[in-house]
Amino acid sequence: MQPADGDRRLTRSLGLRHVFVLSTGAMLSSGLFLLPGLAAAEAGPSAILAYLIAGALAIPAMLAVAELSTAMPRAGGAYFFLERALGPAVGTVAGMATWLSLVLKDAFALVGMSAYLNIAFDIPSKPLAVALIALFTVINILGSRASAALQLLLVTFVLAVLAWFIAAGLFEIGAGDGAGEMKPFFTDGTTGLVAVVGLVFVSYGGLTKVASAAEEIEDPSRNIPLGMSLSLFVSTAVYTLGVWVAVAVVPSNQLHNDLAPIHSAAEAILPAAGAILVALAAIAAFSSATNAGILAAARYPLAMSRDGLLAARFQNLTRFNTPVWGILVTGAGMAIVVVAFDVSAIAKLASAFVLLTLGLVNAAVIVLRAARISSYAPGFKAPFFPYLQLFAIGVDVFLIIELGALALLLTGASVAIGVAWYVFYGRRRARHSGAIYHVFERWGQLVDRGIDRDLSHAMQSHGLRADDEYPGLIARATVLSVPAGEDIQEAAFRASEILSRRMGVDVDTVTEKFLETESLWIQPSEVHPTATPIAFFDTTDDHLVIVRAETPVRIPRTWGGRGERVHLLFFLAGCTDQPGRSLRLAGELAAFLHGEDSAAPAVAEAAYESEVKEALLADLSIGQYALLPELSTGALIGHQVGELMIDDGFDVEAIRRDGVVIRADAGTVLEADDQITLIGPEGQLPEFDDLARLLNG
16 A cells, blocks of 8 residues: 555664664663662662663563564554454444553653752752643654664763663672661561552563654564663663662662652762763653654554544644654653652553553554454564563553552553444444454454455565565566456456466466455555555465556456455465565565665566566666577577576566466576566676677686
8 A cells, every 4th residue: 555644654764683672772761860869769679680670571571562563564553453453342442542651751851861960950840840741842843853873872871871880880789888778688677678669660661662663674584672671681781780780879868858869860870070970861861762752652642543533633643754643642641751750650540551551562463463364464473472472461461450440440541432432433433453353353253354454465665685586576577468348357367377387286276366355455546556466375485467457447346355356466476485575575565666766567567577676676777588509599408597697786586487487496407488577787788699698707
C-alpha cells in the first residue's frame, strides 16, 4: 500500500550503535537521577537489589519487543504490534495504556529535571516542570528533534560521567568511607523489596521506544535484538552500581527525601567540577528522554486515528510535518499529571502502565505465534515460547497489584475507558480485526484475512540482508502480458503455468496456494496501481512472474482484494522455510515500484523484458545473450559457470533453457541455445560479440 503523507517510507540509516544509544538514552534518566531516593525510602538498601531484579524481569519484554520489531519493523512501535495482534478492541486499550505510560514516564522525568535545575535556580518544582512541558511541546510542534548523531554524543557523555561517578563511588565504598547506612539491608523485609521492584520498573520503560525507530534500522533482525540486549545489560549495571553508590555514601535521612540523589552522592565523592558534570549529565539525560518521549507519545494518537479508533483530526500535520493534536494532548496530559500527583504517585503510576504495556507485548507474541500467519516471519524469535511469555505476563500483573490501590485503580480505569471508547466509537470505524481471530480459525469465527496482508506489508520496511538475492530474483523473473479484457483468473493461470514448470508443482496446486495464502499487497497509484500476490511452497528458491495488463485487472474478494483495479501483478512464489526472506524481497520490490522514483510507469511502458527488469534494479543493467554454436558466444558452451572469469561488478544471474529459467549456479554447465542473463553496472554491459572476451578475462 502506498504510504500516506504522515507515514512515508523512512531511510534505513541507523546501525547497531544507534539502536544501543536510542534504547539506553530512553532508559537512563529519571530511573537513576531521581528515583533512588524514593526507592530507598521504601526498601532501604535493598533498593539496590530491586533495580537488579527489575532489570532481569525486563528481559522477557525486551525479547518480545525484539521479535515483534523484526517481524513488523514499522514506525509506530508498540501500538502497531498490539493492534495488529490483539485486534482493535484490545488495540484501543493498548494504545491508550502505552500513551499513558509515556506521558507518566516523561512527566516523572520532568519533575526530576526541575529538581536538578533547582540546584542552580531556586524555583518551585511544579511550576518549573509545567514550564518545561510547554517548552518541549513547542519544540516538538516546530519539528525539532535530536539527530541520531547528537543522541550518540549525549549518551556517550552521560555514560562517561556515570562511569567516573561509579568508579569513584566504589573506591570510596571499598575504603570504608561511605556515610550511608547499609544495615539492615531489608528494612521492610521482602515485602518492601517486592513493592520497590514494581516501583523502579519505570526505569526500564524506554525499552519499547526503539521499536518506534525500527523502520529506520539497518538489518533489524540482527541490530535490534543485539542493540537492545547490550542496552539492557549496560543500563541494569549502571542502575545497580549507581544506586549502590548513592545508598552507601549519602546518609539515609538525606537520601530518602532527595530528588537529586546522584548529585548529592557526587558532591560527597567527586570534586566540585565532577558534581557539576553529574548535574549536567542529568539535565542532558532528562532533556533527551523527554523530547524523544513527547515525540513518541504523540505518534500513538496519530496511529490510532489512522486505524479509525480516534478522530481524523489527529492525522493533521503542521507545515513542519508534525502531528500537532497528538503533541498538544500529550503536553496537556503531562501537565495534568505533574499538577495532580506527587512524585511518588507519578512513579508508581508510570511503572504500572509500563508493566501493563509490556504484559500486552508478551501477549502479542503468544497470539501471533499461535495464529500461524505465514506473513509473520520475525528475524529473531524469543526463546522458551510460550512459557517465558506467560511467566512475564504473570509477573507484570503481580507487580501492578503490589504497587498499591491507586495504581491498580487507575490502570483498571484506563482499561474500562478504552473498552468503552471502542464499543461506542471505534467498533464502527475500525478498519480490520487482529491476528487473535486466527487462533480460532479452526472454528471459522471472525478470521480477518486482511491482517495477513497488513503483516506482509510491514515487512516492506525490513530491508534486505546480505544474502538476500534481490537482483537474482529480478533477473530470473518471467515477464508476460495479458490482453485487454482478461481477468485475474487468466493472469493467475498463466503465471501459475510458469511457476509450475519451475518448481515441479502442478498448476492447480500453485493457483490454490495463492488463493489460500492471501498475502496480497495492493499498492494504489493514480497511473499504475500494482498488486503482489505471495504464496509459499516447499522449494529452495524464490520465483517471480511479472504480469502486465493491457487494461486494469480487478482484484475480487476471493483473491483478498476489495474490487481494486491494477495494471501490474507480481506473483511471488516464496519458500515455506524462509518466509521472512521472501517477504523482504517483496518489500524491496514494493520500494522500487512505489518509492520516491516510482518504477511502476517504466515497468508498464517498457518495450522489452530487459527494460522491465532494469526498472526494478538500482544502477544496474541487464543483458540477455544467446549461446549459439555458430556465433562467438558458442565458445562458452560446455563450460561451467564457475569456470568463467567474470569481471568485478558483473554476475551471471539466470539461464533460460528449453523455455524455463534456472539459477546460474557455479556448477551449471552451459549448453547450446541457452540464453544467459548478465547483470552489471549501468551502461557497461558488453556488446554481443564482446561477451566471450569479457567472460574469459
